[in-house]
Amino acid sequence: MDMKVDRLRPSGPKRKRKPGRPQKSANGDDARERILDAAENLFAHHGLDAVSIRDVARRAHVDTALVHYYFATKRGVFDAVFQRRAAILNKERIAMIDAYEAAPGPGGVTVEGLIEAFLSPLFDASVRGGPKWKDYFALIAQVNNNPDWGGETMARFFDPVIRHLIAALRRALPAARDEDLFWSYHFLSGALTLTFAQTGRIDLLSDGLCKSTDFAAASARLSRYIAAGFEAICVSRPKVRTRTK
């Protein structure tokens, strides 16, 4: 329940190996990577607090102390997991948005096109990147909905991309008000997040007709759905009374 952040002891090797030499093995089979993979999987499926460092160590076939050696603290493990794939992703997403804006289809820049550009790296990674990427997105889903430190963490890692998207949307919807854009993005974020969480909810609700794991089906619908929402909120403003009460 408490959330200590002080780091009393440095973690990891004091002096890095000289760069250029192979780090023990070229594939991702170092203990460090194994720990990250194990943590990613467990955190994604059970949540940060439900998983102990011992669980992670066991799954990585590694001693508990080694986890502390590399990451100092449990939160350190988490941050490392979170960080690992974020950078790759963000670079791709910004590139996609820019590419689309530079060369949209014949009709010019559309909201749907922007949303699609923003989302496609995510769905590409989860559909083609294998189970580890799916785990990672499930992890993000957890964080995004954590009322304690989720907002702050997400902001720290993903705000640049999102501001980039919103700026592009603002250009595509010049009449839109900022509040409407932010709330519209917020709803997008929620819809996306629940999909990534893979809760099995839709499987139960639809009696098996739809599958939580079927990101292709979600991807085929989400952009249109969200684009329509954006346009409904941000384009015509007459019916939205924002001065509430």
Place this chain on the structure above:
Amino acid sequence: MDMKVDRLRPSGPKRKRKPGRPQKSANGDDARERILDAAENLFAHHGLDAVSIRDVARRAHVDTALVHYYFATKRGVFDAVFQRRAAILNKERIAMIDAYEAAPGPGGVTVEGLIEAFLSPLFDASVRGGPKWKDYFALIAQVNNNPDWGGETMARFFDPVIRHLIAALRRALPAARDEDLFWSYHFLSGALTLTFAQTGRIDLLSDGLCKSTDFAAASARLSRYIAAGFEAICVSRPKVRTRTK
């Protein structure tokens, strides 16, 4: 991390007090209620696993053993919290949908009208019901996104209402395919859930322009947004290619 469900010992009093006599106090100040309130608040803000029974007991000014006396196990506490407000809510929501279908506005039943009927009891409770209701919804947000047991739990408590909504939507959108309806609802669920989670994310993203706690602002936009999404996905089907690859 484990999820024991076996209940070895019965919980609570073996014989209930005879009904009709006041249960110690008319207001909600019994220990039992205090425990539920404390748990609701703590679980909502920090998540189930991040909160100990001791935390709950401390906050309720009650001995730890009393919590076990009433609810046997930690999960028992959680279920009781979850259950407490669900029944009330569900009854209201079904009534609202039925009322709207029986007497829609001049234009007949619309998707937006149905969504609004479905959502209004929630926003009413959170705006007018005080902080405990807000806590409760934050709790639901946690559950809804929990990949471990979230889907199952949500289904157990809320599926009837949702199936009711979907049936009504099917009538309003006779051309819609079921997969599209389910996925559309899924996105609605995610958007709603993230709003209820109150992560402070939108506050950071919008530099304070929007507030996570401003459910009125969310409510003013969500129905239109979602209705537009439903219509985009469920009405015209040409562009959606569901047979992916």
Place this chain on the structure above:
DNA sequence: CGAATAATTCATCATCGGGTGAATTTCTCG
């Protein structure tokens, strides 16, 4: 009142969990 039952507290257990310092093995490079 007084017995029965409910509500509540106390003391305690066994385990888990994060974290740590020292020891041990493995690797790298001169």
Place this chain on the structure above:
DNA sequence: CGAGAAATTCACCCGATGATGAATTATTCG
């Protein structure tokens, strides 16, 4: 090889945690 650094393991601390049985107080009702 052999010194030094990195990687990994071992043994351990100690507070927190879920849970429990017995004891104690409060309440109800005949």
